[in-house]
Amino acid sequence: MFIDGRKVPQGTVVETDLAIIGAGAAGIAIAREMIGAGLKVALIESGGFDFDPETQDLYEGEIAGADYPLTSSRLRYFGGSTNHWGGWCRPFEPLDFEARDWVPYSGWPITRAELDPFYIRACEVCQIRSTAFDDPSAWAEKGKPLALAGGEVETRFFLYSPPTRFGKKYRPDMERAKNITCYLNSNVMEIVPTENGAEVDRLEVGTLSGVRFTVKPRACVLAAGGIENARLLLLSNSVEKQGLGNRHGVVGRFFMEHPHIPSPATFLVTERNLLADWYRTYTKMVTGAGDVVIRGCLMFSEDYLRRERRMGSVITFSPVRPVMAEPEMLPAGASEEEREAAARRSAEDEMFRGILQLARSTNSAASPSGEIGWRLGVGCASEQEPNPASRVMLSQEKDALGLPRTKLDWRLKKSDADNLRANLEAVARAFGGWGEGRVQILFSERDEWTEAEGWGNHHLGTTRMAADPKLGVTDAECRVHGMSNLFIAGSSLYPTGATVNPTLTLVALALRLSDHLKRRFALAAATE
Incomplete structure (x- = not known):
């Protein structure tokens, strides 16, 4: 079911089991996995079904490092950036997951072997009729x-991939699913935690038309993209003044691209x-x-x-x-x-x-x-070598919702x-x-x-995975360190960017996270 957030009554409180912020490749992949799982799911998307200049302008921001097309490199409507994706797919190599002593800050908390079964499933989601890459x-x-x-x-x-336009291909699944409600034209303005910052309490949602409502989830997945994931964590600072997941100052750092x-x-x-x-x-x-x-x-x-x-x-x-x-x-x-x-x-x-x-x-x-x-x-x-000085920050400029815009300092x-x-x-x-x-x-x-000749529109690393909270934002299960019910999906998780396009891997990670969430909810139900 789809609901236009602009038509939600002012001050409405929506209670749900799982909230997913962002209906791009990762968000839609997770939502599809939840169909028929016995959970109420709220999928929250900033845009509608088509491109809208006013919504797209929410991506506008400030460039502090190498010149970069901050707005045009992403799309802010149902399906996300798969609406202009080229379809290039290839898994990362086993070496890409290793801690390499010649690559500072390298090393994933998972291995390629752990991700292999999910690569097979990701090929199916991306409509690739083979897994015979080599x-x-x-x-x-x-x-x-x-x-x-x-x-x-x-x-x-x-x-x-054909390429798969996730918004068009999987829209019918979302329409038919009785347990999934997708809120369109709805922007999460802040993820508000409990007073001790240990778990998500609620999401404050706003529309460009001025409507404000609240979503209260039992668990939340942030899947808004490699830049916006970091921005939203930094914006969520009413309790944690440096932003959620940012007690060690890692959120937004290690931004990488593929020159x-x-x-x-x-x-x-x-x-x-x-x-x-x-x-x-x-x-x-x-x-x-x-x-x-x-x-x-x-x-x-x-x-x-x-x-x-x-x-x-x-x-x-x-x-x-x-x-x-x-x-x-x-x-x-x-x-x-x-x-x-x-x-x-x-x-x-x-x-x-x-x-x-x-x-x-x-x-x-x-x-x-x-x-x-x-x-x-x-x-x-x-x-690119991971570089903590290459980062996403908050600008002094404000967007149409009154929120600080992105400031990107991409460094080569x-x-x-x-x-x-x-x-x-x-x-x-x-x-x-x-x-x-x-x-x-x-x-x-x-x-x-100092200046890139080109780029892939691949946004990587800004909420990186790491076993050590001082080196990363999430653990191996994509859960934000120090929080019990906030998870992240997408290429912002990547500790290193490898050299191939990120979409297949981010879908594989999303499917892995989906399995973890289903087990988590099943365990909670068994102990209630």
Whole structure:
């Protein structure tokens, strides 16, 4: 059932078993798991079913660090940012969950093995008809991986969600569910705890039209996104003056993104057919459940990352184009037939033709003039080192509800740039050793990295998980340290960001949290 919060009578008190703040991927995934579970659920969403500029403006804020599109990188209506999600899916690697002594503040309080069963379920929720992310049989008919040398660089795969628009896909489930009420156009203005701050007492909810009402839950999940989760905890300061979960000053810190570099290098290969199709475009593989869209990429072996003490990067390729040493020249006495054939070739190659851009590896001289081949467009995303100085704070500016806006201080470190540069050098070595390709690195060494070339709209780390309350906001069960009934869902939980898109993992974590909540309520019922 859906209720427009603007039509709720002023001062209404809604009592419920579970309140979920935010109807994006995590919030909707949890709500679906609660259908028929014998619990009353209130799903509270700031927006309606469609984009609304006034509601979206609540995301506006202040930028203190690297320039960032604070408002446009998220969507504030039912379905959340899945309404503009690209659908890229891949699990994190086992190494991503480990405490790495070369990555400060790394280490999750859970392992990849603990999350594996939930990754399988998350693929179902995200409408991916396979879990064969690195199964060679999934791409055997499409070609073989590049035979790169050295064992440092490997082929990995992304599988694509359609992409699932959670708001549209799962709206009928919410409408039919008798135990779930979704309050639209309703903004949680504060999570109010009991006097000792040990548990959530109530949620104060407001609409842009001026209606105010209260939700009193037995348990609460905050699932408002990687930036808004931290902001709402900081705003909830009527009892805990530094904000909920923030007794050690961790809330909002460790904001991470995936810096995207649109042209970090140029790649030249001798023959187009040496490139498997899935390196340069989307490819469908056929499974018993139907077609699955995949894309091959280059990532780095665990041995390399451990040995060289590096963080991950992912290299993706776009369509190849021929590189000509020089335009085709016809002799003065060429026949009409020869001229017509040359004109056809010229028309075919017009958008590609140009002077050869010499390709070189990081440790070799330029190739001799006249080398020809196929040039690859390439993109790159990279992991960031967790940095407590990169953070979400509250601005002095106020939004339409009278609440402090977000202030984001996103910081990139020289070590992030050095890591990416070293990974590109590893790719260059792999291509050079292969003998059929060359790499010219365009990502320069730098003394500092203050401005990002690009980003993934991935908001990570601001309410990180940790066993130690001094290092994180939640425990391994996603429960806020020091509070008995406040939980967090979403990519703000990530202690480290890995190098792949966050949605599949945040859905897996949401499903894991759902199971925990159902067990918790069942145990409470058994002891009552």
